[in-house]
Amino acid sequence: MSDKFQMFENRLSKVYRHLSKTARRQGITCFRIYDRDLPEFPLIIELYEDHVYVAEYRSQHGMDDEAYDEWLQQSLAVTAKVLEVPESRLYLRTRQRKQSRQGQYEKLDFSKEEFVVQEGGLRFKVNLSDYLDSGLFLDHRITRQMVREEARDKKVLNLFCYTGSFSVYAAAGGAASVTSVDLSKTYLQWAEDNMRLNNLFDPAKHQYVHADVLQYLDELKLNTYDLVVLDPPTFSNSKRMKDFLDIQRDHADIINKVMLAMKPGGVLYFSNNLRKFELDEAAITASTVKNIAKQTEPFDFQGKLLRHCFRMIK
16 A cells, blocks of 8 residues: 555544544444545545445546546545445545535435434434435534524424424424425425434424525514524525525625514524635624534534534524
8 A cells, every 4th residue: 555545544544533432422423534634635534324425525636537546446445444334335426616506416326325324312314325415414413402402392494404404403302383494395305204204294383395595585474483593505596596695795684584584582593604704793683693603513523614603692
């Protein structure tokens, strides 16, 4: 093995050993192991129980096709060896460096290798083969638990709900109702599936709304919700949206519309992944705004978490 791959193996072994101990102690079975730690290996590696997700960030590697294929195969072989999983349980995804999330959720493959994982005593369907993302964003593990602890008897709204993991946590926390809104019927169905997996599916209490969130906000009744989760894409120009979304430009307007739909004293969790995001606090009509990015940083993302997270009270 060349020095370069030996270095990768040593690094991966070290972080895996360290993170596994913390994960075991916290009862966590899905966590991020490696996040572009070495520039020669621009990979993200996550463990979903006994399956491994590997995302490769396209970089200017300067290799010809043959050398690149060999590099990739050897990187995967090292990953399988260190994590002690067969290569058949490694799922590789290639990410372009791009701001738009539009292509992010398009179907990539049709092998449909779905399985169920546990988090916080709850069950979630993940799919490592067909989409760029797994269906469960590991970096929001702590934020989800906060929502669960606050949800009892609350009317909860989950905007840009994706696969509904926040909705499941809210329902598990005893929410009076949960409304999940997304532009993708696929993800709304996935959110329903996740509710069913946890015996929380109840059409009398929980709704799944197929809508463009930007338009939906204008239809919301005033003073309705106690707890809102708003985790929008950084940028979206989906063909199905009336307007395109730019979270830096639009966030104050969106948050203020959400505030109108919230009851006085209601709580909003707002997060986004724009690296250089700056909150325009002066333009926001919340009574208190607290940056909780540090508080919601899981052990496996320490020092690597590029998202922003705020807790706001109307």
